[in-house]
Amino acid sequence: MSFTVTKDGVIDYPIADGMPLIGIWQYGPNANGATIVAKQEYLDISRGSSNADNQWTNLSIQHSLQVANGSVFRFDIKYTAINPATEVKLTLASGVVLRYDGTNFNYCWWSNDGFHQLGRSTISIGSDYVQVTLCFWPAGIAIFENGNFIAKWDKGVEASVIPLLTWQLLSRNSSLSAQIRSIFIIPSTFATSVNTPWDIAFSDTVIPSADIWEVSKQKDDPLPNSYSKEGYMRVSTNSLSIRNSWIFPKVAVPMDATGVVMYRMRVNSSGGSETKVTVLGDNILRIVQNGQVATWNKYASDFVKLSDSSVRVGSGLWTIVTLVYSSRSVSLFEDGVYRYTRAYDAAPGNATFSVQHLEPNTAVSVDISHVRCVPLKKNAEMLLRDLQPALLAYYPLKADISEAIIEAPALDLAAVDGYQPDYTEGAFGKAISFAEKRGALRLPLFPYGRTFPSYTLSLWVKVNNYPATKAGITGPLSILSNGKLEYSFLYSQILSFKRTNFTSKNAIPLGQWVCIVVTYAYEESRFAFFVDGVLDSIVYTSSDNSSQNAVLPIYGFIGASRSDDGESLNILDGAVGDVFFFQQHIHGIIALALSDKLRAEHNRPRRVLFLVIPAFLVLAYGAVSTTVIATTLKQTTPQLAPDLQVIVDRIVQVVGKPARPGAQVSRDQIGLDEKYPITIDIGGEGPLNQDGLVTGFHGAINVNAVEKVTVGGSGKIPYLVMVQPWPTNPKYPFADNFADTITMIGAPLTPTNADEMVRVIKAEGVIDVWIDDSFIPQLESMARKLKSSVNTPDQLDRFEGNGKTFFQRRQIKANKNGKDEL
Known part of the structure; x- marks a missing residue:
């Protein structure tokens, strides 16, 4: 059964070495068919020779992909060997088959009278990875490779689609070796005012900085822009003062040579003879005759019509404009419906969104709520700024500042048994050492009153020696005698609380500072450990071991855990610093930023961690008083749960x-x-x-x-x-x-x-x-x-x-x- 959730934004599928294909991965092993094994960052598909013909191996992702306004399924694939050459089929979603016929790869579909070809693939055995993109809408599917249009299939598509990666080998004597990586689901839904590694959002409280959203204007600003609390940027004027005025916003971060861009936009008014909205290069939405007619055009000495548009001026309806691009072509969709493909001489460079209005004394109003780019190379500063709204609590654990936190009633971060912190040099200034094993710090107790569908714990730890059995690091996170991490995941099933223990794959190195990130995502069905920004292990969860009511890990101790007898503490032989709690999960690229491994431009080292809390930007330099720190923490930390x-x-x-x-x-x-x-x-x-x-x-x-x-x-x-x-x-x-x-x-x-x-x-x-x-x-x-x-x-x-x-x-x-x- 598929797992359907309300999900705004991209779902990626990280793959770790040895990861079990469970949870939302529905895998049906076949001893005579292809075997699918998780390696670091990719799935390895292989089969030696077999004694059975026509063998299937089923793999699907049980996330139901809604297609009403368009959606995208994307992955990279390469074939290392098919020997001897024989028919090999990879069934994707909604009946699309990537078929190797012994000579060529082709996209096709099957009916009782055989295979029907949709388009020739560029894949060849032994070549590098090829990026495959499937775009779905209710009346069809479009197929792309490396951003280039391959085929369009006009067919009725189900209201929701399950992504498949199902393999079939025809001949018993043929072996197979292939790899799949970089799997993405890209829906056309967006969360208001929420930025992700792929999204740029707008509102009166979420105004992108110029390094990510660059807005160029004319002198005197005849087409002003503003930001609404409803979650969009508006370009509007009731009466244009200068003929043929323009405003030119764009995503300032350069794009890859291939990718997918989505805009969520609407046109509220278009007076006079012409308004133009230009996206991704020179794909021009041209609106004429007082907003009555809308078409897509390019400009070559004059306007050349490419397609009609479904945009209706003044309707109040949002339109999702999706573009799949490469250095050679761009294809455009409206609310998922394929409109056209056109040739390009070079990759577009930036995701532009310009508005131009022609006639003076007429009105124009255009809104944009989001731009989604997959991929989008946000740097560490951008990613950590995006995290600020999700911050629940931050414990610096630094000299003179930890005491301020201990005194803050809203935090209740209390020392155990009169313990006074010892300080040591940490990854970012000072940290607290527990090496003397004289005590620990108690976190505020939110045992059952704080549940979230997603959260993240991020911290820095240095372990001097592994414990005899187990020692606490922070909250439910501990280290075991073999050096591996253990996380006691507590969640609610409405009437009772359950616990699942997750263990890291690798041991934590001794004697050095390491960034640990633990992140849980109900909507993306996964729990993961990141160590120094690298994915250590991931478990794709199900209703058997998780729920949308996960208990926030702000409980227990910092530097220790309670022993089994309930009386004594298992104290860490090491130190802890810079503990963060967020009310959302994070992706791998953000784990890199939190671990200070995602360097700024020109690879200059940048200590950007404190951008998560603007008030702590100068923390490491001692420029903020303990009173200010305590006040800020009271404002940014959730209240204790009352009875x-x-x-x-x-x-x-x-x-x-x-x-x-x-x-x-x-x-x-x-x-x-x-x-x-x-x-x-x-x-x-x-x-x-x-x-x-x-x-x-x-x-x-x-x-x-x-x-x-x-x-x-x-x-x-x-x-x-x-x-x-x-x-x-x-x-x-x-x-x-x-x-x-x-x-x-x-x-x-x-x-x-x-x-x-x-x-x-x-x-x-x-x-x-x-x-x-x-x-x-x-x-x-x-x-x-x-x-x-x-x-x-x-x-x-x-x-x-x-x-x-x-x-x-x-x-x-x-x-x-x-x-x-x-």
Whole structure:
């Protein structure tokens, strides 16, 4: 079964030596077919001679790729040997087959009457890697090699596509050797105001610096640009002051000779006779006749029409413009639909986005929200600036500064047993040494109140000697007696917490500073160790060993871990410095930047680590006072998780008991930030087990009109927010978008309940209900309002014993902002 997630942005698939093909990799080994083994940065496909003909080896990536507005599947491949020459087929997505017929490689498709050729491949046995790109849209597939157009197949494509890398060898006597690397899925969905290694985003709080987004303007700025909190850059004027005015933004980082570029753009107005929007060289969207006609053109002494355009001025709709390019050609798509291919004499150089408007005293307005370039060579400074919004906490562990952190109430980084830190020279200034084994530092305790779908822990460590059994480094990260890293991954399955231990492949070297990055990504289904910027090991996860509710690793100790007896500490013989926690996963290129291995231009060493926090840019030089450090950390570190009863008491204090009609409480009123997870159970009475029937939830706020349980006794309902009697149809006493999860078991889904659930759930929250089938129409109506659908996930483990007498679980994953699914 494929794993479909709401994913904005590129998914790459790092490959580490010895990596098991599990999780989202669905691999079917065949003793007589090709064997697929993970090597460092590539998959090795091989088979010796066999006694069986026509043997298949199945490999797929169980990420469902949505094609509604266009999407791209890309990888590099080379064939080292096919001996003796015979038919070898590689089946890709949606019926596309790369077939070697004994002489040539061809792209084709199969029907009952045989193979039908789409185009000749440039691949040859023994040649270097060839980059293969497949572009999907609902009515077709386009195929490229090294950025050059090979073929287009007009066919109906499924709403979602599973990438395949399935091998078939015809002859029993033929051996095969091939390699695949650099696998990417490139969707056409974008997260508002979020920069990635491949994306440049825009908003009033995310304004790209000139080194990544260069904007050239005319004198007097007749076409001004601005940035919106809604997440876009706008070029607009209500009345043009100078004829034929222009503005020329571009991605300042040069592009590779081949690649893919996506623009998310819209045209709001185009008055007068002409507006031109030019992308990637001279691909010109020409809009004429007061915005009535839009076409794609090139310019050669005059405009030459290349294609009609689907852009509709003033519609408010965004258009995804995708270009696949090389030094010889460029092909353009609109919302995934193929428009044209044209010859080029040289690679475009930069991803440009210029706007030009002709007639004075007329209006023009053009928006761009993102530019995506694969690849995009952001340098270390750019990558670390992109990380700033994701920073949760930073512990410098430097002389005079660690003490300031210990004194900061919001951090609660406390010394154990009166331990006073010893300082040593670290990778970036000072660090704390634990070599004397006299104590450690306690991190703020977020055991179950801080869960994220993705996170990253980055730190520097120097190990003097390996421990006898195990010693803690930071939080759940430890080092074992063999020098390997162990990470105790804690995650929530709604009603219980589970733990999976991940171990690095390689031992950490002794006596030298090493950068360790541990990163988890639910949406990309993986957990990885990076050591000094190099991928040590990666595990592609599944629902068996992970979830979207991963507990943030800000708990436990720095410099030690609790021993099995629960009393003593396993203290590190070494030192730790510069500990960072981020609320997102990172890619390999960012791990290089954090490890100071991604050098700036001309390979000059640049200590760019502190760009992650602007306030610490001068930290290593001692120019910031401890008071400023403590204040900054209080502002950038999430609050401690209060007890749920404290939260309920605060709510009741604001809204009353029972809640007053019309009363609503916001998170701000009770001192909760948006990261604190809130579950509300409508009609809930707490976790109950009566006569074998299990209901209710641990850790949920119960909304009810009574104070005592009605099933199995007269105890008080825990964590109760009381409302007016149910027959009065009370509205919920919570502000809009208050809850991460809303549950309901057995209660009637009245119109008021349905409307209030839609109002109170967060934009991407989850509604879980166990109710009678008669309420399905109401659920479907709720799903439409939330721009989502109703699904039936597996029953919770806690309810499995209830048998068929218990209601079917139904779920709505809210999508209030209308994001596409991948």
